[in-house]
Amino acid sequence: MSSSEIQKTRVINELRGFIKKLLQDPKILEQSLEIARRHLRDGGTPEVMARIANEISDTTSVHIPDDPAEHSEADRLFLELLKEVVNEEQALY
Numbered sequence: 001m002s003s004s005e006i007q008k009t010r011v012i013n014e015l016r017g018f019i020k021k022l023l024q025d026p027k028i029l030e031q032s033l034e035i036a037r038r039h040l041r042d043g044g045t046p047e048v049m050a051r052i053a054n055e056i057s058d059t060t061s062v063h064i065p066d067d068p069a070e071h072s073e074a075d076r077l078f079l080e081l082l083k084e085v086v087n088e089e090q091a092l093y
Contacts, residue, residue: 014074021061028060035059036082037089044083053079 001009022028035055042048046068053064053075064075071079
């Protein structure tokens with residue numbers, strides 16, 4: 001296996017585990033979106049995104065490392081998707 005295949009497999013496995021967690025506890029999505037809505041009023045800076053990650057880790061069973069440099073691909077993807085969803089919601093109003 002090449003290193004890119006190994007990387008893809010690792011990311012897929014992370015995402016599978018994360019999606020499984022969301023299916024087991026659907027409140028995680030609702031809580032995460034509420035946290036993102038509250039914090040994204042201050043913009044989408046890296047500091048704001050770090051606060052979102054920290055609060056999600058503190059209030060749900062999802063653990064995102066405190067240091068953004070330690071975020072996995074799945075962590076970054078989840079945070080980016082939260083930001084997109086909130087921005088799309090705000091664009092509707």
